Amino acid sequence: MATRMLRSSSSSSSIFLCLRKKLGCRFLGSSWFHYSKSGIPRPLYEDHYYFSRTGKPNDKHLRFCRFKSIQPHSQYVNEDDDHEGMDFPGGRVTFTSKMRFISESAEKRVPCYRVLDDDGEPIMQSNVLEQVTKELAVKMYSDMVRLQVMDTILYEVQRQGRISFYLNTTGEEATNIGSAAALTSDDIVLPQYREPGLLLWRGFTLQEFANQCFGNKADYGKGRQMPIYYGCNKHNYFTVSSPLSTQLTQAVGVAYSLKMDKKDACAVTFFGDGGSSEGDCHAALNFAAVTEVPLLFICRNNGWAISTPTEEQFRSDGIVVKGEAYGIRSIRVDGNDALAVYGAIHRARKMAITEQRPILVEALTYRVGHHSTSDDSTKYRAVDEIEYWKKARDPVNRFRKWVERNGWWSDKAETELRSSVKKQVVCKNSFIAGNSSCRENRKTSDFRDVH
Numbered sequence: 001m002a003t004r005m006l007r008s009s010s011s012s013s014s015i016f017l018c019l020r021k022k023l024g025c026r027f028l029g030s031s032w033f034h035y036s037k038s039g040i041p042r043p044l045y046e047d048h049y050y051f052s053r054t055g056k057p058n059d060k061h062l063r064f065c066r067f068k069s070i071q072p073h074s075q076y077v078n079e080d081d082d083h084e085g086m087d088f089p090g091g092r093v094t095f096t097s098k099m100r101f102i103s104e105s106a107e108k109r110v111p112c113y114r115v116l117d118d119d120g121e122p123i124m125q126s127n128v129l130e131q132v133t134k135e136l137a138v139k140m141y142s143d144m145v146r147l148q149v150m151d152t153i154l155y156e157v158q159r160q161g162r163i164s165f166y167l168n169t170t171g172e173e174a175t176n177i178g179s180a181a182a183l184t185s186d187d188i189v190l191p192q193y194r195e196p197g198l199l200l201w202r203g204f205t206l207q208e209f210a211n212q213c214f215g216n217k218a219d220y221g222k223g224r225q226m227p228i229y230y231g232c233n234k235h236n237y238f239t240v241s242s243p244l245s246t247q248l249t250q251a252v253g254v255a256y257s258l259k260m261d262k263k264d265a266c267a268v269t270f271f272g273d274g275g276s277s278e279g280d281c282h283a284a285l286n287f288a289a290v291t292e293v294p295l296l297f298i299c300r301n302n303g304w305a306i307s308t309p310t311e312e313q314f315r316s317d318g319i320v321v322k323g324e325a326y327g328i329r330s331i332r333v334d335g336n337d338a339l340a341v342y343g344a345i346h347r348a349r350k351m352a353i354t355e356q357r358p359i360l361v362e363a364l365t366y367r368v369g370h371h372s373t374s375d376d377s378t379k380y381r382a383v384d385e386i387e388y389w390k391k392a393r394d395p396v397n398r399f400r401k402w403v404e405r406n407g408w409w410s411d412k413a414e415t416e417l418r419s420s421v422k423k424q425v426v427c428k429n430s431f432i433a434g435n436s437s438c439r440e441n442r443k444t445s446d447f448r449d450v451h
């Protein structure tokens with residue numbers, strides 16, 4: 001059957017490939033795709049035989065329609081001739097004499113969209129290279145560096161015993177900053193916990209980050225949360241919370257309110273590969289699909305959920321294929337390529353708002369650091385693996401190479417940036433100086449603003 005599928009799809013394959021090259025990035029349509037050996041998605045009803053070529057389906061009692069939200073966009077599907085079958089809620093179903101189970105996985109894994117290669121060279125011409133101007137690129141790079149420096153210092157601060165906990169974003173700077181750059185400040189973010197780059201991008205200062213980690217009196221959460229549980233109304237950033245994936249169902253509600261108010265904005269929620277196994281994740285994907293809300297689901301697939309590797313987390317081809325099951329257009333991107341993340345999220349945002357639909361983005365990245373300061377990842381993963389991702393696949397260096405080649409960055413600019421961030425961090429009255437001594441009196445404050 002695979003050969004037959006291949007043969008019958010050869011001409012449309014080349015059209016599809018041309019389209020793909022032209023468009024630069026490709027979202028998977030929301031329904032009925034199957035991958036042939038060539039890796040080209042085909043509608044699942046291809047190559048089916050029909051139960052009856054003469055009989056009329058007696059299904060008038062059933063309400064039938066192809067929901068608008070799951071109609072494959074012509075850009076993503078090769079339409080075949082309509083064959084006989086029956087109309088059934090959700091659309092037309094064709095008959096087949098072949099007992100054929102849908103494969104548990106496609107022959108070819110969903111490809112990963114990237115703009116830059118590992119050395120920061122564009123792999124081919126792409127609109128994204130024009131969209132990202134000098135000003136935008138320099139801000140993206142600078143914020144990636146600020147995030148790195150903040151992580152290094154606050155990690156050390158925790159090791160000195162001055163704060164109780166810390167969790168860094170090392171290795172995931174491009175996923176953080178690339179998506180932050182593609183959104184607008186009206187888009188409402190519901191984070192998991194490894195996305196402080198979005199707050200940083202929106203203007204949350206290093207001092208504000210430290211206030212929260214120290215739980216001092218300037219902390220917006222009044223010291224009632226663990227360190228790194230940032231939240232900020234002004235920046236449309238919901239407070240981080242412990243139970244994994246609860247933010248996903250909440251995000252559907254937020255997106256629904258944006259839809260009702262006809263806002264030119266979307267909700268954006270982040271989760272990890274581990275979070276994708278929570279029931280809430282599946283409820284949220286389905287809920288978002290049927291309510292047709294402008295919501296971006298961004299999964300950071302970083303290989304690990306504390307000590308659980310992704311091979312033990314799921315049997316599917318990652319998270320991207322789950323979108324299709326729920327009727328959600330989806331894409332897999334290289335999460336260590338800031339331009340790919342930017343391009344995909346920028347396009348996804350536009351589709352989510354103009355078409356009022358959820359979009360799922362799976363960013364392939366790697367958690368270079370330990371899960372948190374409560375973890376020692378060398379106990380369950382090879383140091384070589386960590387070093388490989390740290391050195392050969394570092395997202396910050398990779399982006400720097402591209403910015404530098406454009407003549408927008410230099411060693412001098414690098415030295416100035418790093419020393420100015422460090423200065424903010426370590427000078428007198430800096431973001432960490434003296435913070436541990438300014439806690440509010442808990443006896444009187446603990447019950448204020450609780451309800």
Ligand SMILES: Cc1ncc(C[n+]2csc(CCOP(=O)(O)OP(=O)(O)O)c2C)c(N)n1
Pocket residue numbers: 194242243244271272273274275276278300302304305306367371
């Ligand atoms: C409902 C729930 N189950 C378990 C935990 C414990 N827990 C905290 S973080 C974590 C790993 C999550 O991994 P992932 O979603 O991949 O995110 P990452 O840490 O890799 O960024 C687990 C299991 C939790 N916080 N909530």
Ligand SMILES: [Mg+2]
Pocket residue numbers: 272273274300301302303304305306367
């Ligand atoms: Mg993970």
